[in-house]
Amino acid sequence: xxxxxxxxxxxxxxxxxxxxxxxxxxxxxxLPTLASAHxxxxxxxxxxxPDCSVHPCAGGTVPTARSLSxxxxxxGAGTTRVVCQPDSLTRAQQSIASAESTGYxxxxxxxxxxxxASAGSALLAVNRDLFSRCAxxxxxxxxxxxxxxxxxxxxxGLYTEPKSRAALTHDPACAKYxxxxxxxxxxxxxxxYQFHCPNDQNLIAVLGRAPGPKPPPQPPLSDRHGIPDLGPxxxxxxxxxxxxxxxxDVVIDAGRVASGDSAPIGPxxxxxxxxxxxxxxxxxxxxxxxAGEHDIYVLESDGYLLDRxxxxxxxxxxxxxxVEDHGLMQNCEAAGNGDSxxxxxxxxxxxxxxxxxxxxxxxxxxxxxxxxxHHNAGGYSGTDGNATHVHHNNFYDNALGFTTDVFTAPGxxxxxQDSDLIENNNFYSNNFNPYAAGxxxxxxxxxPVGTGLWIAGGNDNVIRNNRFYDNWRRGVMIFAxxxxxxxxxxxxxxxxQLAGCxxxxxxxxxxxxxxxxxxxxxRAPNGTVAPNGTGDVATGRTDFWWDQYLGNTGNCWxxxxxxxxxxxxxxxxxxxxxxxxxxxxxxxGTVGPQQEPELLNCLADIEFKTSTCPWFTTPSKP
Amino acid sequence: MVHDAVKAVDRRLRSRTGRAAALICxxxxxxxxxxxxxxxxxAFPTTGAGVGTSIRTANCSDWQRGPxxxxxxTVVLLRGFAGGxxxxxxxxxxxxxxxxxxxxxxxxxxxxxHFARGFKLYKLYERAAAFTGH
Numbered sequence: 052x053x054x055x056x057x058x059x060x061x062x063x064x065x066x067x068x069x070x071x072x073x074x075x076x077x078x079x080x081x082l083p084t085l086a087s088a089h090x091x092x093x094x095x096x097x098x099x100x101p102d103c104s105v106h107p108c109a110g111g112t113v114p115t116a117r118s119l120s121x122x123x124x125x126x127g128a129g130t131t132r133v134v135c136q137p138d139s140l141t142r143a144q145q146s147i148a149s150a151e152s153t154g155y156x157x158x159x160x161x162x163x164x165x166x167x168a169s170a171g172s173a174l175l176a177v178n179r180d181l182f183s184r185c186a187x188x189x190x191x192x193x194x195x196x197x198x199x200x201x202x203x204x205x206x207x208g209l210y211t212e213p214k215s216r217a218a219l220t221h222d223p224a225c226a227k228y229x230x231x232x233x234x235x236x237x238x239x240x241x242x243x244y245q246f247h248c249p250n251d252q253n254l255i256a257v258l259g260r261a262p263g264p265k266p267p268p269q270p271p272l273s274d275r276h277g278i279p280d281l282g283p284x285x286x287x288x289x290x291x292x293x294x295x296x297x298x299x300d301v302v303i304d305a306g307r308v309a310s311g312d313s314a315p316i317g318p319x320x321x322x323x324x325x326x327x328x329x330x331x332x333x334x335x336x337x338x339x340x341x342a343g344e345h346d347i348y349v350l351e352s353d354g355y356l357l358d359r360x361x362x363x364x365x366x367x368x369x370x371x372x373x374v375e376d377h378g379l380m381q382n383c384e385a386a387g388n389g390d391s392x393x394x395x396x397x398x399x400x401x402x403x404x405x406x407x408x409x410x411x412x413x414x415x416x417x418x419x420x421x422x423x424x425h426h427n428a429g430g431y432s433g434t435d436g437n438a439t440h441v442h443h444n445n446f447y448d449n450a451l452g453f454t455t456d457v458f459t460a461p462g463x464x465x466x467x468q469d470s471d472l473i474e475n476n477n478f479y480s481n482n483f484n485p486y487a488a489g490x491x492x493x494x495x496x497x498x499p500v501g502t503g504l505w506i507a508g509g510n511d512n513v514i515r516n517n518r519f520y521d522n523w524r525r526g527v528m529i530f531a532x533x534x535x536x537x538x539x540x541x542x543x544x545x546x547x548q549l550a551g552c553x554x555x556x557x558x559x560x561x562x563x564x565x566x567x568x569x570x571x572x573x574r575a576p577n578g579t580v581a582p583n584g585t586g587d588v589a590t591g592r593t594d595f596w597w598d599q600y601l602g603n604t605g606n607c608w609x610x611x612x613x614x615x616x617x618x619x620x621x622x623x624x625x626x627x628x629x630x631x632x633x634x635x636x637x638x639x640g641t642v643g644p645q646q647e648p649e650l651l652n653c654l655a656d657i658e659f660k661t662s663t664c665p666w667f668t669t670p671s672k673p
Numbered sequence: 674m675v676h677d678a679v680k681a682v683d684r685r686l687r688s689r690t691g692r693a694a695a696l697i698c699x700x701x702x703x704x705x706x707x708x709x710x711x712x713x714x715x716a717f718p719t720t721g722a723g724v725g726t727s728i729r730t731a732n733c734s735d736w737q738r739g740p741x742x743x744x745x746x747t748v749v750l751l752r753g754f755a756g757g758x759x760x761x762x763x764x765x766x767x768x769x770x771x772x773x774x775x776x777x778x779x780x781x782x783x784x785x786x787h788f789a790r791g792f793k794l795y796k797l798y799e800r801a802a803a804f805t806g807h
Binding site: 089090091233234236238271273462486487493494495496497508650651654655656657658659661 | 727728729732753754757758775778779782783786787788789790791792793795796797799800801802803804805
């Protein structure tokens with residue numbers, strides 16, 4: 052494509068140098084100064100036990116959403132604060148009428164849903180009552196005044212939060228709250244920073260707890276179980292929701308409003324909605340877009356529910372949940388994000404690699420269901436995303452439908468990634484090329500266009516009963532991220548440059564015991580044949596692709612069917628019978644002669660070429 | 674094959690050393706950092722600012738805009754960033770890092786591509802570090 056034409060192997064080095072220098076000079080002249088992002092603090096998994104200092108207890112389980120109509124009740128826990136704009140009621144009326152006549156969309160693959168006349172009347176009555184109680188035009192103001200168990204109801208409208216936008220970014224007055232993080236960076240924004248300067252980084256900030264009585268430990272603790280500087284609940288069990296028919300009715304925009312649900316994003320703040328240490332947080336029925344980094348960001352919280360939401364065109368992620376426990380996101384749509392649409396990262400490590408003194412029983416700490424993630428660089432990302440149950444979702448029109456990995460393990464507690472259950476999803480038509488000239492998505496990460504799913508350095512994951520089809524490069528990739536080289540191969544790394552190394556970490560600790568079974572490959576739900584790749588083993592354009600990393604054991608593929616509806620029609624690299632079907636130690640990697648060079652050429656070559664790395668060129672349609 | 678792959682990389686590394694050194698020197702001259710006349714590039718700086726506003730957010734556009742000295746400083750900052758604690762259940766304490774010269778070349782090479790303009794440098798670095806020996 053564009054890049055291979057301009058910078059392909061036929062162009063000599065001096066020509067490339069000239070172009071690079073010219074591009075650099077042009078960039079310096081033409082590009083605006085980018086908004087500066089914040090350095091994140093070292094983060095810790097929350098205590099998985101409920102906090103019963105508030106009633107009902109916060110955390111310990113996924114919170115249950117309270118009904119919209121109950122926001123009008125004067126009984127029950129918490130106070131409701133209503134946010135609106137002058138035309139909110141008119142918008143509500145129009146939206147309800149439209150939903151009754153033509154329907155509304157929760158997520159694209161579900162189609163339009165119609166609202167019954169009785170449901171429409173009831174919803175309009177609720178909105179009329181809410182409108183009469185409206186006392187805020189700023190969501191942040193309503194959140195700031197809220198306490199434990201309170202509710203913020205946002206009526207239909209477009210919310211740009213002018214006061215938040217006007218708040219300084221990197222306010223010098225807040226600099227006293229910076230700390231040193233786990234990377235040794237002394238300018239990380241602490242929880243106290245967020246608490247005292249909530250709109251420095253965020254358009255809307257929900258700070259669930261007061262800062263702890265003691266400052267966070269410096270340097271950060273190596274054991275990330277338990278938040279060391281946790282304060283008391285001040286805004287736990289907060290529920291924030293839109294009162295419209297669907298998420299489309301309440302739009303929260305952290306950037307360029309004129310772009311609508313598209314690009315350019317023109318971010319004003321790094322984060323759209325931040326829920327930090329907000330145990331029991333519920334967010335539903337809103338759309339968030341155009342944040343510089345994450346449209347929705349949930350951090351260090353025990354118990355969250357994100358429901359019926361949409362995120363569009365975040366610079367990095369539509370949703371990032373990080374070091375969470377007891378989390379659920381559902382009924383959602385995510386599109387246009389530079390890294391991934393949905394990212395449950397570094398979830399509580401409650402799977403096979405758990406610390407049994409903290410998590411006695413195996414359980415899934417995160418769940419994602421009934422979501423559509425499309426037209427992103429990646430549909431799903433889960434760096435060190437542990438014990439996540441992903442089911443009944445659709446990942447399509449991304450470059451890579453799904454990635455869980457350990458590439459960026461530092462700063463992401465829970466290495467190695469493990470114990471996801473990925474079932475009953477559709478991964479299809481992930482052939483979007485954000486690397487092509489003119490793409491509306493600016494990718495922040497290198498991914499192989501045309502791929503359904505990869506697990507890069509994960510253990511004990513189960514991928515079953517899914518459909519993978521029409522992914523033009525390949526369906527599923529499983530490969531190791533070799534941590535035994537942390538001390539450097541054959542002396543090519545100067546040991547004095549290493550922050551630490553573990554030469555005893557041999558064999559590698561990643562890419563073991565992953566099971567793939569019951570999947571339908573190369574066939575759409577309606578029976579249409581839509582292959583993953585061409586079936587060519589030499590180029591690895593097959594349903595399954597395994598790197599056969601030396602010494603990896605327990606990875607297995609069985610009871611899958613290919614485009615003809617038979618096991619024999621499954622294509623794989625390596626081809627059968629070298630792709631193991633047994634899930635025991637007889638499954639052992641013996642090195643993949645084609646696979647290793649591809650990973651090397653695309654991820655670590657000192658002279659990167661699109662002629663040797665095919666990932667950024669759209670594969671031919673099989 | 675693993676060892677063969679490593680050797681292949683090392684062979685490529687050696688064969689390209691001269692060209693890469695020339696490239697660095699050339700960019701240093703163009704970047705206004707001054708030419709020393711030495712064939713060996715100076716040590717990577719341990720003080721000063723890198724490209725972009727923070728090491729977590731710097732991307733290839735920042736790299737391309739940055740002067741050579743800032744790029745070289747960025748490599749050192751990335752080494753510290755990538756080599757941070759992992760919080761592992763496997764005994765691994767810190768993330769893998771690259772030799773600075775190699776890291777510089779990887780970033781130079783990748784960032785020269787327009788499609789990489791939004792790539793975060795730390796994502797490129799950490800992927801490369803993970804696969805150096807693959």
